[in-house]
Amino acid sequence: MGHLGGFFLLLVSVHSPGAAGHYLPACHEQLEFRCGDGSCIPRPRSCDGRADCEDGSDERHCSHVWCKNDEFACSSSRRCISLSFVCNGVDDCGDGSDEDSCQNCTAGVFSCGAFDVCLPRHKLCDGRTDCKDGRDETQESCELTRPRPQTFPKCAAAEFPCGNGQCIRQTWRCDHSPDCSDGSDEDNCDQNECRVNNGGCSHSCEDQPMGFLCRCPENMRLVGDSQCEEVDACLEIDVCDQLCDLVNGSLACDCHEGYSVNPTTSECKARGDEAQLGFTSSQGVQLMSITGTEYRELAPHLSGPGPMAALASNNTLYWARQGRGSIYRVSMDGKPQDATLVLKVKGSVSGLAVDWIHQLLYWTCVESGSVYVGPLDGLTQRRLIAGLDKPSAVAVEPLQGLLFWAQCGSFPKIERAGLDGRDTVALVTSSIHCPVALSLDLPRRLLYWVDQGMRSISRVNLEGRDRKTVVESNGYLDRPFGLALFEGFVYWSEEVTRSICRANKHNGSQLQTLLTNLTSPGGVVVVQPVLQPNGPSVCGRPGEVCRHECAVHLQSESPEFTCIFPEMGQNESQETPAISRTVHASSLSDPTFAGVLSLIIFLSLLLVGMAVWWWREDFRPSRSLAVQSFSLKESRDPLIVQGPPVDPNSCQYLKIKLDHSLTTA
Structure with a gap:
């Protein structure tokens, strides 16, 4: 019986998975991998990026990664990426190993990858495999060369749809001059155009023997032949640099903080x-003082024209050479020095802008027809807006959460969206040929652009109204490139006269050539802290203001702006992805915010102390504690500093008496 009992215990120990001394099969040393729990898996499944052992031990202590034949093994990040990502000018591995030992192909030439050839663009997607790995015929590579189909946008209310889908102005219809390529705008001209969609007029439509006319009420003006907009007397007269107030026929000008x-x-x-x-x-x-008294070189080796942007808080310039896919930064402090490569991008950079609130860099790329975004340290990049036709410029207004861009393709225009790329609004779509640079007048909430095709500098408000051309062709606008705005002047570079000029931002007067004899002048930027004021963080979209922190996540397909509140605690911040930027609103807002917050905390502690003291006393129904309530009122405009009422007779104001014709206009 004793032998039978021992044999029974042996069987239990072998077949019971919970036994302390359970039997483990031997793994084939060369063909199998032993997991931490003793089980065996095929050796090729270890270190393949997926946990096959229940305890994940097959993915620990891997000195290399097993990748597929069509994948590249990153050196130190233990990742596998597609071979089409190798030598594409972007650090997809995160350790740079996918861009090491790559052919240094020039702009406009396609790289077949490490130790392979550089192909002319016309050999991409030609039906023949020229690269060893066939990447020149992949779908992703073909998207860079595939011509965009000729499509026409949906016509607006103020436009006439031609028979072929093209859109022209309604006022061009039946003017005895065919404007549609198929001539359909001159058909059926004996009808009353005002009966169809009011002729596209926003207000009154008046039929004429030949065509029609759109008319506006007395307090409005006609814009673009069909739309009526209210007249802003301050922008119509246009003499105030910043703040403007019209009271009883007198115009008062003042300035921001x-x-x-x-x-x-x-x-x-x-x-x-x-x-x-x-x-x-x-x-x-190069760098010069705004008055021209000082002039010095910052990075002589970074030669050639290209877009520029600045971060005033640390005196840093960002620059990208025209036609190249590299963005550099250089400090304005000290002696001439080598610039730092921030990031390499696909295609060429045509526009550049810095978000000084969220510490982000925005740029446009011609080849991909996109707007991109990334942190200022260049750790990552994300496509934000796609489908553009030759994007040429970008600007950002983070205090209101707005992003602007321009394009010079078949349908040139200027558009606006939130910092997350959503809620797109078209600002300028007519009388525009090729806007090559954008610049913001923050105090007046105006957007300026220089049009290389129109040879002019114009401006519009951030809603697309109050348009005005402020500088027209004057011999120094034949081929403008860069644009900047400061105080009462616009600054631009001009390639034909090889100069940098400035003129009055209101009417183009006071033209000056600040520098001449420059070979290929490019982007221009004015650096002064007042141009990048601090303020509450608008978290992604206009109106979404964070009073505490705004975290920007760049790991998803599109950036995500998230408000973080104190009650979320430290655990929330620890779960934030590594590639993110957190903006503390308290450090960006007015210094009085910290004082008010301290006062609230002090009063709260005082109130708690009084409550504890009262609780310890004998309960008396007649006893009460009166707490005075108060509220804090803030200006909705972070650029406007509220103060006491201003004396209309104060010497700080310029009074301009308007004649009767202006007040009744």
């Missing part, structure tokens, strides 16, 4: 250090 107003000329001058003008040319990245 950080500026001083000249009581005689109404000009607003920035306080603090003198502004610096940065620009590029064939001599490299």
